[in-house]
Amino acid sequence: MKPENAIEVHNITKKFKVYLDKGKTLKERTLFSKRRKFENREVLKGISFEAKKGEAIGLIGHNGCGKSTTLKMLTKIMYPDSGTIEMNGRVSSLIELGAGFHPDMSGRDNIYINASIFGLTKKEIDERVNDIIEFSELEDFIDNPVRTYSSGMYMRLAFAVAINVDADILLIDEILAVGDVTFQAKCFNKLRKIKSDGTTIVIVSHSLNQLEMICDRTIWIHDGVIREEGSPFDVHPKYMSFMANNTLSRAKEEKKEEKKKEEAKKEITEAADHKPVNTEIEKEAEKPDTKQDDGKRWGSNEIVMTKVSVTDKDGVERNTFFNSEPVFVSIGYDNPGKIDKSVVGVAIYRDDKVHIYGTNTLIDTSKMLPLKDKGVITLAFDNIPVNAGNYIFDLAFHRPDGFNYDFWRGVFTLNITNAKGEVGVMSLSHSWESDAGK
Amino acid sequence: MFKRVKEIYAYRTMIYSLVKRDLKGRYKGSFLGFLWTFINPLFQLLIYTFVFSIVMRSNIEDYYMFLFVALIPWIFFSTSLAGGSTCITTQKDMVQKIYFPREVIPISYVTGLFINMLLSFLVVFAVMFVMKYTFNPLALLCLIPVMLTEYILALGFTFILSGVTVFFQDMQFIMGILTMAWQFLSPVMYSAEMVPEELQTLYMLINPMAPIIVSYRDILYYAKVPDFGMLLMSLGTGVVLFLIGWFTFDKMQRHFAEEM
Numbered sequence: 001m002k003p004e005n006a007i008e009v010h011n012i013t014k015k016f017k018v019y020l021d022k023g024k025t026l027k028e029r030t031l032f033s034k035r036r037k038f039e040n041r042e043v044l045k046g047i048s049f050e051a052k053k054g055e056a057i058g059l060i061g062h063n064g065c066g067k068s069t070t071l072k073m074l075t076k077i078m079y080p081d082s083g084t085i086e087m088n089g090r091v092s093s094l095i096e097l098g099a100g101f102h103p104d105m106s107g108r109d110n111i112y113i114n115a116s117i118f119g120l121t122k123k124e125i126d127e128r129v130n131d132i133i134e135f136s137e138l139e140d141f142i143d144n145p146v147r148t149y150s151s152g153m154y155m156r157l158a159f160a161v162a163i164n165v166d167a168d169i170l171l172i173d174e175i176l177a178v179g180d181v182t183f184q185a186k187c188f189n190k191l192r193k194i195k196s197d198g199t200t201i202v203i204v205s206h207s208l209n210q211l212e213m214i215c216d217r218t219i220w221i222h223d224g225v226i227r228e229e230g231s232p233f234d235v236h237p238k239y240m241s242f243m244a245n246n247t248l249s250r251a252k253e254e255k256k257e258e259k260k261k262e263e264a265k266k267e268i269t270e271a272a273d274h275k276p277v278n279t280e281i282e283k284e285a286e287k288p289d290t291k292q293d294d295g296k297r298w299g300s301n302e303i304v305m306t307k308v309s310v311t312d313k314d315g316v317e318r319n320t321f322f323n324s325e326p327v328f329v330s331i332g333y334d335n336p337g338k339i340d341k342s343v344v345g346v347a348i349y350r351d352d353k354v355h356i357y358g359t360n361t362l363i364d365t366s367k368m369l370p371l372k373d374k375g376v377i378t379l380a381f382d383n384i385p386v387n388a389g390n391y392i393f394d395l396a397f398h399r400p401d402g403f404n405y406d407f408w409r410g411v412f413t414l415n416i417t418n419a420k421g422e423v424g425v426m427s428l429s430h431s432w433e434s435d436a437g438k
Numbered sequence: 439m440f441k442r443v444k445e446i447y448a449y450r451t452m453i454y455s456l457v458k459r460d461l462k463g464r465y466k467g468s469f470l471g472f473l474w475t476f477i478n479p480l481f482q483l484l485i486y487t488f489v490f491s492i493v494m495r496s497n498i499e500d501y502y503m504f505l506f507v508a509l510i511p512w513i514f515f516s517t518s519l520a521g522g523s524t525c526i527t528t529q530k531d532m533v534q535k536i537y538f539p540r541e542v543i544p545i546s547y548v549t550g551l552f553i554n555m556l557l558s559f560l561v562v563f564a565v566m567f568v569m570k571y572t573f574n575p576l577a578l579l580c581l582i583p584v585m586l587t588e589y590i591l592a593l594g595f596t597f598i599l600s601g602v603t604v605f606f607q608d609m610q611f612i613m614g615i616l617t618m619a620w621q622f623l624s625p626v627m628y629s630a631e632m633v634p635e636e637l638q639t640l641y642m643l644i645n646p647m648a649p650i651i652v653s654y655r656d657i658l659y660y661a662k663v664p665d666f667g668m669l670l671m672s673l674g675t676g677v678v679l680f681l682i683g684w685f686t687f688d689k690m691q692r693h694f695a696e697e698m
């Protein structure tokens with residue numbers, strides 16, 4: 001094992017026996033031996049990766065791809081059929097919260113039980129118990145039985161214990177949705193702190209936003225193998241685009257099926273007329289995909305951005321602006337899906353991937369924009385008061401629930417210049433005054 | 439193996455808190471709370487006294503005490519086997535979601551029952567004191583190796599049975615029947631001398647619990663030092679079983695999470 005690594009996973013595989021009808025009792029095992037048919041499902045087909053000390057890694061993938069199994073192997077809840085896993089340091093897992101809680105015992109007693117399950121000794125728990133209580137914000141209730149807690153309080157206590165186990169390696173499975181918004185933010189900040197203290201973190205999550213906030217690297221597992229690995233900014237768009245296409249093709253399949261059925265019906269009813277069958281679906285399937293699929297753009301194609309141009313106040317197309325002058329973005333679109341209104345959103349990143357700004361019509365006006373079959377939407381900025389640098393713009397048409405018609409990452413890049421020598425991320429409007437006069 | 443022992447030692451607080459949770463949590467919410475731990479054996483003893491000195495008079499002197507000093511360790515042993523066989527499956531959530539050395543569960547289960555037995559013995563001692571039984575300090579000292587032998591034997595069985603039950607759930611019900619049969623094959627309700635003479639050696643040899651029960655009775659009821667030769671046989675069986683049990687448990691535990 002390399003000294004700079006905290007985790008080394010070499011080519012692990014795992015098969016599960018999936019029983020079609022599993023007999024666990026003697027009677028079932030002897031009498032119904034036929035029922036005990038099973039198939040071997042290969043969940044992991046050779047996964048290898050390394051994690052450096054202090055690195056945060058996100059595991060993503062569709063349901064059943066093997067990411068949770070991988071995490072369970074890392075925690076040693078399960079063991080691989082072949083391959084090796086090496087870990088350096090104390091491992092703690094936030095997979096199950098509140099393990100071993102006894103409802104009739106006080107919050108304080110349960111802290112001791114729960115923390116001991118994570119492998120802490122009495123002395124170590126004594127040292128942490130105040131931090132845990134403080135973090136859970138349950139000072140007034142800590143000596144009441146846990147059964148009197150609300151579910152939110154219960155989870156807060158459980159999370160507080162889990163997060164205060166100082167581990168060298170922290171494994172997390174989809175549990176950051178704890179408590180209210182402020183508590184979630186607190187958990188996240190704590191996680192960042194833990195990371196900056198040098199803890200290696202592996203997170204399984206479906207929330208790409210959360211992963212982007214904390215992970216240095218994303219590993220996309222697909223059908224038991226690693227499909228993509230790299231910075232979240234590179235991998236997530238590809239993953240999103242893949243998933244969108246997946247749902248789309250499934251929807252198309254369903255549509256085809258439906259049409260076929262309808263046609264079959266038609267054929268029966270109109271059999272006498274011998275009319276030629278409608279071939280609309282084939283046409284639809286043959287329609288060339290106008291979007292290039294380089295992982296930067298995804299969506300259902302019901303609305304498609306055509307021409308996006310950036311102009312100054314005189315209508316001249318430019319890509320360099322002062323941070324004090326107005327910028328107009330005009331977005332031309334086609335609307336083959338005949339969608340009558342849509343949310344339109346924008347996100348701005350600096351070229352070192354710092355997220356500068358993001359908004360959409362729902363946030364701004366709590367409304368969607370009305371659309372035509374073909375039209376132009378203009379987004380006007382009074383000015384973009386950031387400091388000098390290159391800024392990348394994402395644009396999207398989507399439904400309020402987040403379903404994307406067309407999400408385009410990195411549509412254009414603007415070079416913003418600052419006439420003054422200010423420093424920092426942005427330029428604030430300000431003035432100075434001295435009571436000594438001018 | 440050594441690494442394993444070290445790891446289990448690192449989780450000693452977990453064993454401690456699981457035992458504490460079981461003992462304290464069992465009567466939590468009841469009015470008398472922890473007192474029930476003592477009330478239960480006390481009333482059991484009172485009932486036996488009534489039945490066996492008034493209704494079913496036996497020709498064994500103080501039969502209730504004769505029975506009781508053997509019954510308490512027997513209950514510890516049989517519960518370890520019958521109840522212990524489900525100790526992993528009842529902690530399913532924990533086993534599927536969290537890593538800890540799996541041995542912790544059977545160890546804390548058996549230890550909890552063991553402590554319960556010790557507490558029951560406190561009641562026995564109190565009653566014996568009130569009834570002016572003779573106490574032989576040297577014999578009482580021998581209780582320690584006897585109890586340890588029984589503990590090792592019980593833990594060895596629980597390792598195997600708790601693991602097997604994960605894969606084969608009938609085990610728990612089979613054990614219910616087996617422990618009942620085993621009780622009648624052990625000198626709990628009768629004395630070992632009642633067994634036909636030609637079978638006695640065999641009787642003591644094949645049943646590792648027989649010398650243990652006899653030893654308890656020797657120490658507490660007859661106030662004499664037990665026969666260590668026989669007890670050593672039980673200890674030997676216990677240690678071998680413990681090692682086999684632990685080894686098979688370790689092999690089985692790798693598949694617990696996926697089998698449940």
